[in-house]
Amino acid sequence: IPEQALDRDCTTLSRHVLQQSESFSPEAQDLSAIMSRIALAGKLISRRLSRAGLMADVLGFTGETNVQGESVKKMDIYANEVFISVFKQSGLVCRLASEEMEKPYYIPENCPIGRYTLLYDPIDGSSNVDININVGSIFAIRQQQGEDLNGEAEDLLQQNGRQQIAAGYILYGPSTMLVYSIGRGAHSFILDPSLGEFILAQENIKIPEHGPIYSTNEGNFWQWDESIRDYTRYVHRHEGYTARYSGALVGDIHRILMQGGVFLYPGTVKNPQGKLRLLYETAPLAFLIEQAGGRASNGEQNLLDIVPEKLHHRTPLVIGSKEDVNLVESFISEHKRRQ
Numbered sequence: 001i002p003e004q005a006l007d008r009d010c011t012t013l014s015r016h017v018l019q020q021s022e023s024f025s026p027e028a029q030d031l032s033a034i035m036s037r038i039a040l041a042g043k044l045i046s047r048r049l050s051r052a053g054l055m056a057d058v059l060g061f062t063g064e065t066n067v068q069g070e071s072v073k074k075m076d077i078y079a080n081e082v083f084i085s086v087f088k089q090s091g092l093v094c095r096l097a098s099e100e101m102e103k104p105y106y107i108p109e110n111c112p113i114g115r116y117t118l119l120y121d122p123i124d125g126s127s128n129v130d131i132n133i134n135v136g137s138i139f140a141i142r143q144q145q146g147e148d149l150n151g152e153a154e155d156l157l158q159q160n161g162r163q164q165i166a167a168g169y170i171l172y173g174p175s176t177m178l179v180y181s182i183g184r185g186a187h188s189f190i191l192d193p194s195l196g197e198f199i200l201a202q203e204n205i206k207i208p209e210h211g212p213i214y215s216t217n218e219g220n221f222w223q224w225d226e227s228i229r230d231y232t233r234y235v236h237r238h239e240g241y242t243a244r245y246s247g248a249l250v251g252d253i254h255r256i257l258m259q260g261g262v263f264l265y266p267g268t269v270k271n272p273q274g275k276l277r278l279l280y281e282t283a284p285l286a287f288l289i290e291q292a293g294g295r296a297s298n299g300e301q302n303l304l305d306i307v308p309e310k311l312h313h314r315t316p317l318v319i320g321s322k323e324d325v326n327l328v329e330s331f332i333s334e335h336k337r338r339q
């Protein structure tokens, strides 16, 4: 095997984190170990998804509704439990906050207090699971800062997205891909099932400055602010734009990362703050896309400067190529100016 091919197969996620950290400090070792646990979660979820149609009791709904008022799918529960299980007895992460849990989950045993917090959406886009369309997991790692006395993760409500130590997503598509950043560029790994390892695919991914894609649910058109409707009319009228929307955030964002363009989930009449959650959806994605040279905002403010008011805080999201995010924001600011 040529040297570089072997070396590439050995560039696992854990090794890459240490290379990125340019050190073997305890913090770097911790981060590498945490990323390995996240990769294990991705493997377990990927395996379950690939067999979902063949196994009883994997697809469909549990009959419950979660804290978001959404009906819970069996896969949501399984994936949520996977992330908790892979961090038990790891002594790495003390607190897990997830879309599927009203309050954070604490791992008190053998865990030095004040270490890392994992924020995650275990299966994003789970409505796609039953129809075998791609879904994803989204994660962010933060350091627990200050006291969290009443189990409400109060310290998270004082931090903006720039406090994220690492963030990324796992895309369960034709191949299972993990894209992450620890603040030194955005990098992708592909799961090689024959190895059971995520192997480096692309380093320092750069999102195009502009791209042809706009990704949004135009079914909400009449619920949007006039500025967003005017932006939509603009891309309808001008050559060179194409619409792509899967209804699963991770796949839609990955397409934008690879091909350029903009994803937007604006506020609607029903959800004025939008539908997507800051701590484990929009902030991790904003962190990653900025690392790839793109931008993310809530339409007016840089997404990474937003401080949550509560654990399941929602924000509108405009994210993608710099020029395309700027264009959307110019429609919003123009309308504000006229008011």
Ligand code: P6P
Residues within 6 Å of the ligand: 124, 125, 126, 127, 217, 247, 248, 249, 250, 275, 276
């Ligand atoms: P809508 C899936 O439920 C999700 O949270 C994201 O994955 C996705 O981008 C969005 O909601 C889709 O929402 O309102 O367009 O169906």
